[in-house]
Every structure is written in structure tokens, then in C-alpha cells.
Amino acid sequence: MNATGTKPLPGIATPKAGSWTSRDANAATNLKPRRNEGGGRCLRIKAMEDSPVSSNQAGRVDDRGIGAKESCLEAVSVNGHSHAGNNLSTVGNSTNIKWHDCPVDKKGRQMLLNQKGCVIWITGLSGSGKSTVACALSQILYQRGKLSYILDGDNVRHGLNRDLSFKAEDRAENIRRVGEVAKLFADAGVICIACLISPYRTDRDSCRAMLPTGDFIEVFMDVPLQVCEARDPKGLYKLARAGKIKGFTGIDDPYEPPTDCEIALKCEVGDCASPQQMADTVVNFLEAKGYLQP
Incomplete structure (x- = not known):
């Protein structure tokens, strides 16, 4: 004592x-x-x-x-x-x-939490289901006694990145900041789930380079533009088609799909797994790679 x-x-x-x-x-x-x-x-x-x-x-x-x-x-x-x-x-x-x-390092924090810290980076078009899958994944991990935290692309712009626009340089800075915060969560032993459009490979690769090898898990929501636009949960595609939003990913700004991601969650027209099933795929990957034990 x-x-x-x-x-x-x-x-x-x-x-x-x-x-x-x-x-x-x-x-x-x-x-x-x-x-x-x-x-x-x-x-x-x-x-x-x-x-x-x-x-x-x-x-x-x-x-x-x-x-x-x-x-x-x-x-x-x-x-x-x-x-x-x-x-x-x-x-x-x-x-x-x-x-x-x-004195208390990452290994000690992981032992305390009974898991390994990592970053699950969910990327895809607007309306592809990134946030929905992230929430389903977080819920499964919670039910299994694992600590996770979601960094949602919209949510971080309410505070951390509220000073950034959607210009190319600001979008890059938005992703860089989220990458740095995600790295801190992973170092704390937390399973960090970042879900952002993050359309450019260079920006995503820069975030990958921030972490130790294997601790950045890229999840690609491989959903066709046709499906995303049909969903259009925020009405953004409609505004983009009407010319009221400029530089909208998938319409007048490109999305660069991953070429070597860890997980691809594919969805076709009329054939799409549920968010729960997609989240289960990610959990199975985490389990196989040993992230759900210290």
C-alpha cells in the first residue's frame, strides 16, 4: 500500500x-x-x-x-x-x-481490456452502409465484452473537423485527423471503427502507414453507385444531380476503390447481405487474426 x-x-x-x-x-x-x-x-x-x-x-x-x-x-x-x-x-x-x-504501455492496456487495439477503416460511397455496418459491428463487440469506438465521418465534422470544408485539401486533412485519432484509440487498446467515404487511396494509405503492420484493417463497402443512389438516405445524390452540390463523390468527383483491402463487403442489385451479416464477417476476421484476445 x-x-x-x-x-x-x-x-x-x-x-x-x-x-x-x-x-x-x-x-x-x-x-x-x-x-x-x-x-x-x-x-x-x-x-x-x-x-x-x-x-x-x-x-x-x-x-x-x-x-x-x-x-x-x-x-x-x-x-x-x-x-x-x-x-x-x-x-x-x-x-x-x-x-x-x-510505464503503462499498449501491451498493458490490451491485457487490461482483454483484446488488441486496431483500426477498422470502413470506406465506400455515400449510402453504401458504412455507418450502419459500423454500428452493427460495435454492438456485436459490445455484446462480447469488447471495447470499440466509432469515428463517423459526419460526426467528427460536428466538432473535431468542424473547421474543414469539402475542398480536396480539407478532405485530405479531415482524413488525416481521423487517422491520427484512430491511431491513439488503437494505442489505447481499443478497437477503433472509422467510417468515412475517404475516396482517395493515397489518403487511406497514409492512415495505414500511421499504424503498426496489420493493425489497419481496410473494409471496402463494395456497393454499386446505382444502389447507393437509390437509397440516398440524406438526399445528397438528388442535390448533386441537380447541380446544387459540387464535388460530390460518385457524381462529379471520383471514388478510388481499394486494390488490396483486408475485407470487401460486396452488394449487388437485389442481392445484399444484412448489416448484421456484414458485421459478422468483420468479427470473424478479427477473431481469426487474434484481435479479440490480448
Whole structure:
């Protein structure tokens, strides 16, 4: 038992009682940014006398910095996603950052959830049934005691991606953001179900590249345009045909079907499996690949 009366997790060090005081907490709130020698931003922290923070590595808090010494906390990265090292990140606009590892890792989270994290990426035309299959899949997994989360193409535009339009560059950014969030869910041990039109192979392949090999499962809703347009649940095809929506996938903007997806759910005119049956196909794939056990 530790000082708080709770049982520490295996392999995780418990701070000694009194090693972090209210004075430390007050000091931690008094953070001021300044420029480091390399021109990047860093945090300036005035450490308290009894602060446990110290390091003998260059670019971190100086081991003589306990007391009145002010030091620069420089965050660094290797290729933008490093877990160690002192190479400065040069990826995007976020530089001088470092990946911070914690004792509880992906494997530990998967053991806790009794499953393996992955991303199921459902792609297809509007009206092909992506969201319907995603919900059916999530329900089956829930009934089996497996944790999943759906990132729906429409839903994410209510919040996360509300600033994006449907121009080509914004659609690419929309997919990139969803891919990054899906990656975090998978790292948390969750089975993430992303359902978006995602019409371009390049964008989908970029999301695949974000994850470890095998953890991106592309599901193609192989449904003819004729069927999707007949369904037209949102009335979007009608608007597109009338010229009231421009750049609509399948009408005046192309959809690039996958060439090597993990699962293809095919539907023909007059011959289409139910959403439940399609979801069962995905569950069977997950089971065969070992994602439903840690």
C-alpha cells in the first residue's frame, strides 16, 4: 500500500511520501516560456529546494538546478515520433518536442481490456452502409465484452473537423485527423471503427502507414453507385444531380476503390447481405487474426 492507501500497479514506481509538496505544485504553475539557444520555445521553471526533479542530461533540468536555479526543459524527438534520444523534431510546425513514455504501455492496456487495439477503416460511397455496418459491428463487440469506438465521418465534422470544408485539401486533412485519432484509440487498446467515404487511396494509405503492420484493417463497402443512389438516405445524390452540390463523390468527383483491402463487403442489385451479416464477417476476421484476445 502506498501513502494514499491504494495498491500500486506492478512495475510502476510509487513516489515517496512528501516528495511532492504543495510548494512544488505552486511552482509548477509558475511556468514562463522563453527562447532556447537553438531558437525554439522552452519552459522556464524555478524549482523549489525540495523538488525531486533533476537530470544529468543536457537540455533538461540541470542537476544543480534545485533551489533558485532556472533551467530549460527542452523536448526533443526522432522523426517526430521518437520515444528516446535528443534529436530535435523537424516535423510540421511542432519542433523541439519529445515523445514522453509512461510505464503503462499498449501491451498493458490490451491485457487490461482483454483484446488488441486496431483500426477498422470502413470506406465506400455515400449510402453504401458504412455507418450502419459500423454500428452493427460495435454492438456485436459490445455484446462480447469488447471495447470499440466509432469515428463517423459526419460526426467528427460536428466538432473535431468542424473547421474543414469539402475542398480536396480539407478532405485530405479531415482524413488525416481521423487517422491520427484512430491511431491513439488503437494505442489505447481499443478497437477503433472509422467510417468515412475517404475516396482517395493515397489518403487511406497514409492512415495505414500511421499504424503498426496489420493493425489497419481496410473494409471496402463494395456497393454499386446505382444502389447507393437509390437509397440516398440524406438526399445528397438528388442535390448533386441537380447541380446544387459540387464535388460530390460518385457524381462529379471520383471514388478510388481499394486494390488490396483486408475485407470487401460486396452488394449487388437485389442481392445484399444484412448489416448484421456484414458485421459478422468483420468479427470473424478479427477473431481469426487474434484481435479479440490480448
